[in-house]
Amino acid sequence: MEMPDYSLEQGALAQGATRVAGVDEVGRGPLAGPVTAAAVVLDPDSIPEGLNDSKKLSAKRREAVFVEIMKKAEVSIAHASVEEIDEINILRASHLAMERAVAGLPHAPDYLLIDGNMIPRGLTLRSQAVVKGDAQSLSIAAASIVAKITRDRIMWDLAQQFPGYGWETNAGYPSKSHKAALQNLGVTPHHRRSFRPVHNILYQG
Numbered sequence: 661m662e663m664p665d666y667s668l669e670q671g672a673l674a675q676g677a678t679r680v681a682g683v684d685e686v687g688r689g690p691l692a693g694p695v696t697a698a699a700v701v702l703d704p705d706s707i708p709e710g711l712n713d714s715k716k717l718s719a720k721r722r723e724a725v726f727v728e729i730m731k732k733a734e735v736s737i738a739h740a741s742v743e744e745i746d747e748i749n750i751l752r753a754s755h756l757a758m759e760r761a762v763a764g765l766p767h768a769p770d771y772l773l774i775d776g777n778m779i780p781r782g783l784t785l786r787s788q789a790v791v792k793g794d795a796q797s798l799s800i801a802a803a804s805i806v807a808k809i810t811r812d813r814i815m816w817d818l819a820q821q822f823p824g825y826g827w828e829t830n831a832g833y834p835s836k837s838h839k840a841a842l843q844n845l846g847v848t849p850h851h852r853r854s855f856r857p858v859h860n861i862l863y864q865g
Contacts, residue, residue, distance in 0.1 A: 663712060664801040666704065668773055668790065677771035677786070682799025683762060684775040685754045686714075686807040690832030691842070691858055692825070692851045693815050694739040695750065697757035698806035699765055699772075701734040702799050708732055713794040714804040726809045729802045736764035737810050746854040755780030761803075775800045822848045 669680045685697040708728035710721060717725065729735065738760030740753035748756070759782040762772065771786050772779075775793035793800035812831050819827035825841045825848070832838070832850075834857060842851070842861055851858045 662795055664794065664796050664798045666702075666707065666798050668788070668797045669702070669704070669799055672771040672773070672786075672788070679767060679769040680771045680773060680799060681762060681765060681769035682773045682775075682793070682797055682801070682803045683758050684794055684800050684803035684807055685757055686804065687811050687832070688750050688754050689834070690815075690852075691834050691838065691855050692742070692827065692832035692848065693811065693818060694741050695745060695754045695757050696737065696739050696807045696811035696814070697754065697761040698738075698803040698810070699736045699758070699761040699769070700729065700799055700802040700806060701765065701767070701769055702802060703732055706732045707798060708802070711798050711801050711805075713801050714808045715794070717805070722805055722809060726805050729806055733802060734766055735806055736761045736766075737806060738764055742850055742852055745852050749854070750852075755782065759783055773797050773800055775804065818850055822850065 672680045679701055681699045681701045683699045687695040708725055710725050714722055738757050740757040745753040758780050774787055774789050777789050777791050779787045779789050790796055794804040815827040815831045824845050826837045830838050847858055847862055
């Protein structure tokens with residue numbers, strides 16, 4: 661199984677960078693909730709064990725690695741709200757969350773490894789877009805774990821306030837039960853009105 665490593669970071673450091681941050685976001689696909697991004701600067705001498713693409717880790721393992729990342733790395737977490745998603749579109753909102761995460765790091769990085777094929781236009785630092793970055797770069801993998809766990813917790817909290825949509829398990833993604841709940845219970849303030857299944861319910865007939 662392919663595992664992320666530290667070679668992209670080492671390449672940037674060899675070119676004169678001193679602080680390399682991995683950046684990732686989670687939550688482009690859900691019908692509800694914010695989009696969440698994280699920026700992580702790992703200490704090369706103290707990389708958390710078991711760090712991998714968040715999608716390849718069990719929930720329990722992901723939680724354990726998350727605790728280690730928060731202990732050993734510099735981390736910044738940021739969001740773009742449902743209102744922002746509806747106003748500027750999900751791609752731009754996810755980039756906005758990434759920009760905010762980078763800006764929130766306690767010490768400014770001088771090189772960014774960004775998951776995906778685009779560099780958000782608000783990021784002016786030297787940057788490299790890395791397709792499937794969480795499977796290649798340890799820093800991006802760390803950011804993916806932090807973003808996922810943070811967003812899952814937000815959706816779990818929202819599920820307590822708005823029961824019936826299954827957000828504690830589907831994290832706002834358009835599962836069959838979530839879509840059925842939309843039809844039966846209606847649209848909450850946390851639903852993305854610009855997303856078709858939500859839009860259609862609001863404007864049917």
